[in-house]
Amino acid sequence: MSNYQEIISQYRPLLEIIVYGSAVALILIGLYAVLVKKHLVKLVIGLSLIDSGVNLLFVGVGYVTNHTAPIFSPGFETAADKMVDPVPQALVLTAIVIGFAVTALALSLVIRLYRHHKTANVEQLNRLRW
Amino acid sequence: MIKRSFVVFLLLVLGVAVYEAFRQAPFGQNRIGDVENPQSVSAFYLKHSPETLHTANSVTAIVVNFRGFDTLGEVTVLFLAATGLASILYRRKEEEEAAEKGHLPQRIQLPSSVLVRTGAKILFPLILMLGIYVFVHGHLTPGGGFQGGAIIATGFLLMFITYKRFNVNHNVLIWLESLSGLAFVLTGVYGLISYGSFLQNTGWTGRLNDLISGGLIPLIYIFIGIKVGTELTNVLDTLLHTKPRRNE
Amino acid sequence: MILLILLVVLAVVLLAAAVYATIQKDLLYAVLATGVVSLALSVFFYLLQAPDVAITEAAIGIALTTIIFIITIRNTTRDEDKYSEDMINRFKTEKE
Numbered sequence: 001m002s003n004y005q006e007i008i009s010q011y012r013p014l015l016e017i018i019v020y021g022s023a024v025a026l027i028l029i030g031l032y033a034v035l036v037k038k039h040l041v042k043l044v045i046g047l048s049l050i051d052s053g054v055n056l057l058f059v060g061v062g063y064v065t066n067h068t069a070p071i072f073s074p075g076f077e078t079a080a081d082k083m084v085d086p087v088p089q090a091l092v093l094t095a096i097v098i099g100f101a102v103t104a105l106a107l108s109l110v111i112r113l114y115r116h117h118k119t120a121n122v123e124q125l126n127r128l129r130w
Numbered sequence: 131m132i133k134r135s136f137v138v139f140l141l142l143v144l145g146v147a148v149y150e151a152f153r154q155a156p157f158g159q160n161r162i163g164d165v166e167n168p169q170s171v172s173a174f175y176l177k178h179s180p181e182t183l184h185t186a187n188s189v190t191a192i193v194v195n196f197r198g199f200d201t202l203g204e205v206t207v208l209f210l211a212a213t214g215l216a217s218i219l220y221r222r223k224e225e226e227e228a229a230e231k232g233h234l235p236q237r238i239q240l241p242s243s244v245l246v247r248t249g250a251k252i253l254f255p256l257i258l259m260l261g262i263y264v265f266v267h268g269h270l271t272p273g274g275g276f277q278g279g280a281i282i283a284t285g286f287l288l289m290f291i292t293y294k295r296f297n298v299n300h301n302v303l304i305w306l307e308s309l310s311g312l313a314f315v316l317t318g319v320y321g322l323i324s325y326g327s328f329l330q331n332t333g334w335t336g337r338l339n340d341l342i343s344g345g346l347i348p349l350i351y352i353f354i355g356i357k358v359g360t361e362l363t364n365v366l367d368t369l370l371h372t373k374p375r376r377n378e
Numbered sequence: 379m380i381l382l383i384l385l386v387v388l389a390v391v392l393l394a395a396a397v398y399a400t401i402q403k404d405l406l407y408a409v410l411a412t413g414v415v416s417l418a419l420s421v422f423f424y425l426l427q428a429p430d431v432a433i434t435e436a437a438i439g440i441a442l443t444t445i446i447f448i449i450t451i452r453n454t455t456r457d458e459d460k461y462s463e464d465m466i467n468r469f470k471t472e473k474e
Contacts, residue, residue: 011382016157019426020149022389026415028145029396035137039458041405041450045412048443049396052419055435057152059428065158069427070188071272072180074339080165080176083188084427087172090192094204096434097276097358101211103443104365107450108215111372114454189430264433272429280437287445362442369449 012065019060026053040110040120044103051099055092062088184335185269185344193274194347194354198329202314205357209311212361219372242292250292257285265355269344275351279358286363290370298367303360310357317350385425392418403458409447416440 026049033046062085070086072079114120155161161170168174179191193201242250265278289296321330329350336343392415399411416439423432 012158014382015385016153018385018389019157019422020152022392022422024145024149024152025393026396027148028141029393029400031141031144032137033400035141036134037400037458039405039455041447041454042400042408042458044450045399045408045447048412049399049415052415052439055431056419056422059423059426059431060157061152061155062428063158063426064160064162067160067427069272069429070176071429072186072188072338077180077338080180083162083176085162085172086175086179086188086192089189089428089431090197092428092431093189093193093274093276093434094201096431096438097280098204098207100438100443101208104369104446105211105214105218107446108218108369110450111453112218120454187430273433274430277430277433277437280434280442284437284441287441366442366445369446372449372453 019063020057023053023057023060026050026056029053038122040113040122041107043122044106044110047106048099048103051095051103055095055099058088058092058095062086180338182335183331183344183347184338184340185347186339187269187271187274189272190269190274190347190351191344194269194350195329195331198318198350201354202318202329205311205314205354208358208361209307212365215365216368219368221373241294246292250288254285254289257288258282261285261355261359265351266348267341268351268355269347270339270341275354276358278355279360279362282355282359283362283366287366290366298363300364300367303364307357307360307364310353310360314350314353314357317346317353321346381425385422388418388421388425392422405451405456405458406448408458409444409451412447413440413444416443 030046030049030051030053033049034043037043037046064084067082067084068079070083070089110120113125117125119125162172162176163169165173165177168177175192175196176188179185179188183191183195185191185195261278261281261284263278264273264281265275268274268278286298318329321332322328324330324332329346331345331347333345335345342348395411395414395418399408399415402408402411416435420432420435420439423429423435
């Protein structure tokens with residue numbers, strides 16, 4: 001564990017690029033899918049990728065170098081000053097569950113649209129064009 | 131092609147903007163401050179979660195107690211999404227019977243192999259037990275009502291896709307879901323009557339790291355676990371058994 | 379050093395799976411790639427000291443989200459370029 005913490009503090013700028021960079025890249029890939037793709041299922045995949053990217057960004061902001069998860073275990077009851085920020089984690093916990101509910105609702109709408117119009121193409125559904 | 135490159139250009143501008151904005155909050159910097167004399171809300175939660183509430187898992191303390199009203203709203207959103215999904219994919223009873231008679235083409239469904247069926251039968255109670263363990267111990271270890279409920283729904287999903295004839299009684303699901311949601315609200319009202327604030331915890335909260343500690347927190351998380359588990363099972367059941375309407 | 383390499387590999391897997399999910403024409407493979415994105419993200423959360431979030435992402439992102447996407451593909455089309463198809467014709471060809 002100590003080896004891991006040393007590495008984290010040594011390579012902090014590189015880790016910033018890895019975590020923030022992959023979160024922003026996930027958001028951009030998802031937005032690209034939403035803007036360019038024509039198939040409705042691809043649109044929902046893009047939305048869920050954006051969701052994942054935002055969650056990763058939040059947890060990355062809450063991280064503190066050399067600190068542990070915000071859970072007290074026996075023998076370490078007074079370790080509160082060596083813990084990462086718990087508030088973004090609680091927020092992301094709710095955000096993931098809400099994201100699943102939103103995805104399920106969107107997919108049920110996709111199924112109904114496909115059955116009604118016999119197509120899953122955005123271009124052929126006139127009102128969804130941009 | 132021009133539209134696509136325009137989109138890529140816009141996305142790159144947006145990405146640089148967002149990345150530079152988050153560079154202002156350097157990765158790994160301590161923004162919590164002093165825990166003993168809390169100046170930030172995180173430090174307040176980290177101080178009072180073990181001292182006042184005697185809850186080992188601070189994330190659980192925030193989700194269920196400090197921001198319990200928020201969680202009630204979240205459970206409501208989940209309930210509304212499940213209701214909306216069921217009403218979007220709704221079919222009348224006679225349409226159901228007409229589809230059963232074979233007016234509509236149905237996919238050929240082969241039965242699962244013996245290996246899958248036996249494995250599912252063995253794994254199903256174990257998965258249910260894991261889910262219940264996760265939400266009963268939500269205040270001690272990582273996990274809680276939402277995770278435990280999702281694990282339970284996964285167990286039911288395994289049975290749904292293995293056995294074509296596996297059915298859950300919808301009335302039982304709906305009653306369990308409604309009663310646990312009602313119990314959550316009643317726990318909040320109990321706090322309102324006794325201590326003057328909605329979802330206020332009891333005075334007695336036990337000892338840190340005991341199974342029965344944290345006052346009302348494990349109770350509320352058990353209600354949330356049952357509610358989320360039945361709700362997600364309902365969503366999966368509705369989606370898996372959807373068939374096209376007759377006139378569509 | 380090994381853990382740093384692990385984080386870099388994880389980020390590469392995450393982004394590669396996301397790009398694959400976007401450009402793949404067969405929607406079933408695209409959906410499975412989003413499952414891989416969730417898996418890598420779950421390990422990421424664990425390494426960022428957020429075990430609660432890691433468990434949630436593992437249970438909901440990997441299992442439930444993937445399965446509802448697969449159900450949707452079964453009820454619509456699997457090929458991205460084929461926006462609609464005659465369900466009755468497909469039934470006949472499957473039977474033959």
